[in-house]
Amino acid sequence: MKIWYTPIIATVFFAVFSCNSKADKKEENSIKTVEKVPELKLTIDSIRIAKFYENYPKLDKFKNDVISLYQKNKSTQLWQDNKGIVEFANTLFNQYKNMDQEGLKANYPYNEQLNSVFDNNANTKLSKEDTDLLLSNLYYYYGEKVGGFDEKTVVSLEWLLPRKKLNYQVFSDSIFKKSTILDDKKRKMFSQYYKLRDALKEYREIEKNGGWKTIETGEDYKSLKVGDSSAVVAQIRERLFVTKDIQEDNKSAICDTTLIKAMKNYELRHGYTAKNTILLEHINDLNIPVSDRIKTIIVNMERCRWIDPELEKGQKYIEVNIPEFRLYIVEDGKIAFISPVVVGRAMTKTVIFSGMMSNIVFSPYWNVPPSIIKSEIKPGMAKDKNYLQKKNLEWNNGAVRQLPGKNNSLGLVKFLFPNSSNIYLHDTPSKSLFERESRAFSHGCVRVAKPRELAIELLKVDPQWNPERIDKAMHAGKESWYTLKKKVPVYIGYFTAWVDRQGNLNFYKDIYGRDESMIKLLTEE
Known part of the structure; x- marks a missing residue:
């Protein structure tokens, strides 16, 4: 098919082309006349940094990291260019302002000065150098907050589970990459953290709408x-x-x-x-107010910040949540086993820690701790000369132990994961305690309602140990040890709010009274 160009079409085409050519030349000439903005290059050396901390002493704990940071950047700025504040700085500030979504309070020590940097209507009195330093300190402040309490504080709260540690070398380098803590996809956290964060949003919406009536x-x-x-x-x-x-x-x-x-x-x-x-x-x-429920969620989000997300990658592990009074075996990310448990009473709290289960002991002796000998056994012996015999106890090299059997305080089997607190999982003859809603009755160890089933679950990888052999060992009346072919991690934690795998938000009683002190730490100025 032929295309015919009429004189009119040709004229229009020429006119458009001519206009565009003229416009292009005009634009080209205008570009040539625009002055190039000089590159911003501030000098932020150790002398300047030292002066900054004289004026902002409440940020002094970040001083060494900040000095190292600017040395890596050849003593020049990080958060500004010749156009002003860079986009990454605005992202950081927005994240800081929205810290309440993370269950945290945004209380940067020099909030007024910080706000002036991002308030377009304000005439900030800060120099460009101090502005840059203020933002570097904000970055470390934000990282510290979203990373959770420092290790010393966590230990003081009796939390001895493996701690997620912030690698400050990587953390500092991430500023140059404009990433890490500001990117949810890269800021990996214990998965429960994100579930509780969603729950926090939901409960704050309930609070915004008036909560619920008494x-x-x-x-x-x-x-x-x-x-x-x-x-x-x-x-x-x-x-x-x-x-x-x-x-x-x-x-x-x-x-x-x-x-x-x-x-x-x-x-x-x-x-x-x-x-x-x-x-x-x-x-x-x-009738517990929604505001109290929100506090509980926030406290448990903080606990999640302490958990290394790598712990969840184990193919098989045991977890015990003390306030829930339950034990779980998680295998390949799925719950393989559940059992009610009894934990330590308030005076003999079960310790929050982890270990590696290495042995199962069938028909165990119970080696009575010195504290119980002093508080219970000796007073009992003073009242009844046959006390030891009635309790199936015997002296053993200057100590006291209970003989194996169905009335043994450890029941018919115990599960060992060596630790300094001498905590382990075990059976118990006091089965009725598992029927109670609140089950804090032990001297610190964890009593398992389904010990036989737990042993079967742990030994299913060994074909020589079928349920019949396990039953025989449990009722042998003679202590015998089995060493696991592969050690199993055990994590004993303390969560009073938890989102289960069905997406349901659960609340549990704060049986050891740990939440209130954490709320104070999280909300203090």
Whole structure:
């Protein structure tokens, strides 16, 4: 097909081309006349840095890192160029201003001066050098906050699990790469942290919308069951609707199966045994203000900052959450085993730490700790000369031990992961304790409700140890040891808020009273 160019088309084409050519030449000439802005090059040496910390002493703890940082950058600026503040600095400032989303308080010591840097309407009195130094210190301040309390503080809070450590060399170098702590994809955290952060957002939205009303009950309130009619029922229904434990608030004052089912779901998420009645203790739990729940979430986000995310990469490990009174085996990222546990009472707290399980001891002796000999056994012997025999105890090289058997305090099997606190997992003859909602009764060790099943789970990799052989060893009445072919990591933690694998937010009672002191540390100026 031929294309015919008429004189009109040719004229238009020529005109457009001519105009564009003229425009291009005009633009080219205008570019040539624009003055080039000189490159910004500030001198920020050790003398300048020392002067800065004289004026800003509250930032002094970052001094050595900042000096090293600028030495790597040939004593020149990091956060500014000839156009002003670089984009990465704005990103840092925005992250700092949104620290509340991370459950942290944005209380940079020189907040007023910092704000003036980013307030376009303000005439900042800061020099360019001090501006740069202020931002470098903000970077370290932010990194310190999102990294969690320092190691000394964590240890003082009796947390001895492996700590996520901030590599300050890599941290400093990341400024030049404009990455790491400001990038959620690169700032790897313990996975539970992100789940709690989402929960924090959700509960703050609830708080923003007015939270939930206090459920009013009379002094004669005892319980509610299916079929009961009461004004309290409508209040409970409204309260459960706020936290999505019930899908619809029909305003009914009659307790029906839908309400009881929703309440059971709530009870399970808050550390209770699901019941067919709504007790006063459940009402009291429902009445805990949303502001308190938010504090609990924030505290547990901080605990997550201390956890090295590498711990989750293990093919198989055991985790115990003390306030939850549960033990889990996690294998390839999935829960392979669950058992209720009994933990230490308030006076003999179970230690928060980790170890490597190496041995299973069947039909164990119980070597009685000196503290128990002093507080229980000697007073018992003073009252009854047959005390040792009745308790199946014997002297053993100046110490006391309990003979193997079904009445042994360690039960029929124990699981060892050597540690300085002499903590281990074990069976117990006191089975009734596992039926209680609060299970803090031990001297510090962790009693397992399903010890036989735990042994089977741990030994399934060894075909020679089938359930029949395990049963025989547990009831042999003679102590025998098995060394695991591959040691299994054990992590004993303390979380009063936890999002489970189904996405449900769970709250547990702070049985050791650890949350309040952490809230004070997180909110102090």
